[in-house]
Amino acid sequence: MAELLIVDTDQSCISNIRHIVENSDYNFLRIYEANNAQRAMMMLKQSRPSALIMDVSLPNMDGIDFGKNVLLIYPDLPIIAITGLKMFEIVQSAINAGFSAYLLKPLTKNQLLNIFDRVLRPIIKMEISQTVKNEGEFELDLRKPIQSAVQYIQLHYNECLTLKNIADKVYLSPSYFSKSFKEEIGMTFVEYLSWIRVQKAKNMLRMISLPIDVIANNTGFANSSYFATTFKKIEGKTPTQYREHFFWERKKDIN
Structure with a gap:
């Protein structure tokens, strides 16, 4: 840390x-x-x-x-x-x-x-x-294209990802991929991508005390402002508030 x-x-x-x-x-x-x-x-x-x-x-x-x-x-x-x-x-x-x-x-x-x-x-x-760092390697399973897409997103969340390029990775049309993704995962592609990026950001906020803009950049967000807005929408608090709450709880445990 x-x-x-x-x-x-x-x-x-x-x-x-x-x-x-x-x-x-x-x-x-x-x-x-x-x-x-x-x-x-x-x-x-x-x-x-x-x-x-x-x-x-x-x-x-x-x-x-x-x-x-x-x-x-x-x-x-x-x-x-x-x-x-x-x-x-x-x-x-x-x-x-x-x-x-x-x-x-x-x-x-x-x-x-x-x-x-x-x-x-x-x-x-x-x-x-x-x-x-990306852990593991992407393995395409054409029998489970949506699960394969989820795996790819989890491995490459910090890169520029679009619905079309993920659909292309699993050999589905964008429209069919979008419909199937929502049905199977319960979120749209954009919602899931934002959610996984926020989960990765939470790990960074807990593990290392780096500037917010550095964390935003390393979790695939275009800028720290968009990162903060998305994070608050999903977690109910800003990245700074989340970090302060975590370290306050940790400090209480230490004391």
Whole structure:
């Protein structure tokens, strides 16, 4: 998920990181925080963030040891170690532990965003790719043309689809395909296509905190405005309201 977990007792440092993130291209990140290793580990076991920023001096555990334990759970998780201590031994320990980066406090905007570009941007791109990738291959069954059409739509929902090109895929005339689709599925072709796209969008809204226009583009909608209108018509709330409700419920579960 496109989330950032900050583990630190220094509230001014956390506020600084929040300010930098919220005023950058990474403002879509959901930021969570913990002030000790035990709390942070509980949160990590419930959900894998896209990156972890942690002070190497934690109240109930050595930060380096905590980071090593985290990497046992998530070997590929980017860990950014931060500290106010200018000690080569700490830098060496962080490198040896397999952390992705090491920064001295106070953190500057350029330093942090450069690290994000290096270690976080590739993770986010991978999350998008995994979320929208087509799973499986289309298999046409001429005995079940409508079910074959449904399968094709589910695999290619993020592409430009029309009734005619789907009808052509299953070797039916557009008019016969339209009539048969409504009879068998209980929705028109357009209604079903919109519905499946909204279901895929809901998964993205729950899984990754990307901008709405990015999700709209990756689920086949022409623009974010049409996406929001269609989403509200089907779900009764806008994509933003849906996301906020989901994360509020999740936060209650964590707490």
